[in-house]
Amino acid sequence: MLIGLTGGIATGKSTAAKLFEQHGIPVVDADVVSRQMVEKGSEGLRKIVNHFGKTILNEDGTLNRKKLGELIFNDSSLRQQLNHILHPLIREEMNRQTTHLLKTNQHVIQDIPLLFENKLEQHFDLVIVVYIDQQEQIKRLQQRDDISYEAALSKVKSQAPIEDKKALAGIVLKNHGTIDALEEQVKETIQNHF
Ligand SMILES: CC(C)(COP(=O)(O)OP(=O)(O)OC[C@H]1O[C@@H](n2cnc3c(N)ncnc32)[C@H](O)[C@@H]1O)[C@@H](O)C(=O)NCCC(=O)NCCS
Ligand SMILES: Nc1ncnc2c1ncn2[C@@H]1O[C@H](COP(=O)(O)OP(=O)(O)OP(=O)(O)O)[C@@H](O)[C@H]1O
Numbered sequence: 001m002l003i004g005l006t007g008g009i010a011t012g013k014s015t016a017a018k019l020f021e022q023h024g025i026p027v028v029d030a031d032v033v034s035r036q037m038v039e040k041g042s043e044g045l046r047k048i049v050n051h052f053g054k055t056i057l058n059e060d061g062t063l064n065r066k067k068l069g070e071l072i073f074n075d076s077s078l079r080q081q082l083n084h085i086l087h088p089l090i091r092e093e094m095n096r097q098t099t100h101l102l103k104t105n106q107h108v109i110q111d112i113p114l115l116f117e118n119k120l121e122q123h124f125d126l127v128i129v130v131y132i133d134q135q136e137q138i139k140r141l142q143q144r145d146d147i148s149y150e151a152a153l154s155k156v157k158s159q160a161p162i163e164d165k166k167a168l169a170g171i172v173l174k175n176h177g178t179i180d181a182l183e184e185q186v187k188e189t190i191q192n193h194f
Contacts, residue, residue, distance in 0.1 A: 129169035
């Protein structure tokens with residue numbers, strides 16, 4: 001079974017993914033793969049530099065993620081351009097890792113922040129959404145990334161509304177409570193739906 005895990009930025013996807021892994025379900029994480037795809041010397045980084053220029057590099061030649069983030073979270077056209085460059089590379093690598101894992105695991109989760117935005121739901125047997133309301137989402141994002149309300153809001157607005165994602169979910173994991181409360185829902189999901 002191939003399971004999609006999604007939600008909004010900072011709603012708790014990585015936290016839920018870690019819990020699924022602790023309960024024996026392997027997770028392929030799009031954010032992790034996306035970092036692999038832009039490592040120094042990679043095809044992805046070369047394409048980004050060709051498009052956005054050398055100013056998005058740090059002095060040591062690695063990607064300046066903060067700078068690229070400031071560009072793409074404030075400009076939907078630049079965001080689309082970056083997505084166009086990176087998403088095919090990310091999808092291909094995620095599918096490669098997933099095929100490998102499915103040889104020895106009955107269930108594999110793909111953690112994809114933009115699963116619904118990229119209309120990928122038809123590829124999954126089940127889609128799980130990690131949900132908190134937008135107010136809490138902005139609060140957690142501000143805390144985690146140490147950013148202003150405005151900066152958090154523009155990151156949130158660069159994705160589809162969390163309420164829309166909740167409505168499209170096969171299963172909703174509510175993450176307003178403690179991590180233990182989230183873990184209970186993860187265990188229940190594995191027992192009853194996997
Ligand atoms: C812009 C980049 C360099 C910023 O890096 P940074 O280390 O600050 O953030 P990180 O990669 O950890 O992403 C944090 C969260 O931002 C959100 N996010 C990332 N990219 C995007 C995007 N293109 N559109 C909307 N939200 C996004 C996701 O919820 C993600 O979980 C990086 O996010 C990136 O390369 N994005 C493009 C690739 C992509 O779309 N990744 C999302 C998974 S497919
Ligand atoms: N139940 C919870 N109670 C309090 N804080 C939480 C809870 N779940 C997650 N958090 C915190 O909220 C922040 C966002 O969680 P997490 O990083 O798992 O979100 P994410 O959806 O993976 O974000 P991104 O889209 O940026 O990858 C983190 O600082 C995390 O520690």
